[in-house]
Amino acid sequence: MAKTTTKSAKKPAAKAATKPAAKAATKPAAKAAKASAEPAAKAAAKPAAKASAKSARKTKAKSGKKPALTLSMLKPSVNNMSVRVFARAAGLDHSETDVWGHTRSPEYMARNPAHLTPMIEDKGLPRGVLWESCAIMQYLANKHGLEKLYPKAPAKRAMIDSAMFYLIGTLYPYVARATYPALNFPQYAGEVGHSDAHPDRKSEAQKAAAAAIAEPLEVFHSFFRNGKPFIGGKNPSIADIRLAATLEFLAVIDYALPQWAKDYMAAIEKKLGKAYAEPAADVRGYIAHVKSQAGA
Secondary structure (H helix, E strand, O other), rough: OOHHHHHHOHHHHHHHHHHHHHHHHHHHHHHHHHHHHHHHHHHHHHHHHHHHHHHHHHHHHOOOOOOOEEEEOOOHHHHHHHHHHHHHOOOOEEEEEEOOOOOOOOHHHHHHOOOOOEEEEEEOOOOEEEHHHHHHHHHHHHOOOOOOOOOOOOOHHHHHHHHHHHHHHHHHHHHHHHHHHHHOOOOOOOOOHHHOOOOOHHHHHHHHHHHHHHHHHHHHHHHOOOOOOOOOEEEOOOOHHHHHHHHHHHHHHHOOHHHHHHHHHEEEHHHHOOOOOOOOHHHHHHHHHHHHHHOO
16 A cells, blocks of 8 residues: 555655555564454364364265165064074164065065065166175175175185075074974975974984984084084174074074074174164064973
8 A cells, every 4th residue: 555655646755654664564463363353264274174074074974875775574584583683783774674474475476486485676786676684695795895794715714605505505494494393484395394294203313303403513613613602703693693593493492502502692692782782672572482382
């Protein structure tokens, strides 16, 4: 302003006198203004920066949110319990639909000609749906990078896979033969319990299956766990979830589990908390109902 006023007055003397004075007066004032403005700007910037960072975190969380998953299931089932526990333990955003009595409906069969549960619906799948509990857990663990439940390292993953395949190929058929008649579950064609064989033969087959459980069960203890808390090491893996759910059904025939198996199941429930306890309660409730009906 001083410079502009001097020019319009056209007085050299005034210009010479005013310029140093203006500079002298302006510099301290500018410094003072700058000194005063900097703390104020910093103080104002801090809340703004925090708000911006908070907003960024919210946006990131929103964009990284797992897609909703639809799970069709039956509550009193080992296979279904496995996936229900897994989905909760993994923290997956999902909904459950109880399809008891509807797996043979035209609508269900159109999507799942095998009429099996559990079944998930996911847009990323070639046919939109997937059944078989182990395949579902493997798929979702791979999709969401859940290495804690399904390790990525080839050797560790191979042991998890081996334990699951051994379970469904060896242990589970014995468990099914021993428990399905007591659970009032339909058995597969070819099974003694499904045939027109004499009741005594069916009973013999059921007892033989129960007696055969001990050997593969010990394999899980001595080989797959091998002194570790779980098959997965310090934390339960998808193989542990599948094994614990399988062992739940043995209560219907009052199978005498070895102490290590009891401790193992208790440790899994403690580790997973409600993720395990809630689906397990449905299975236990059904077993209690079946046993009460049998004793009535």
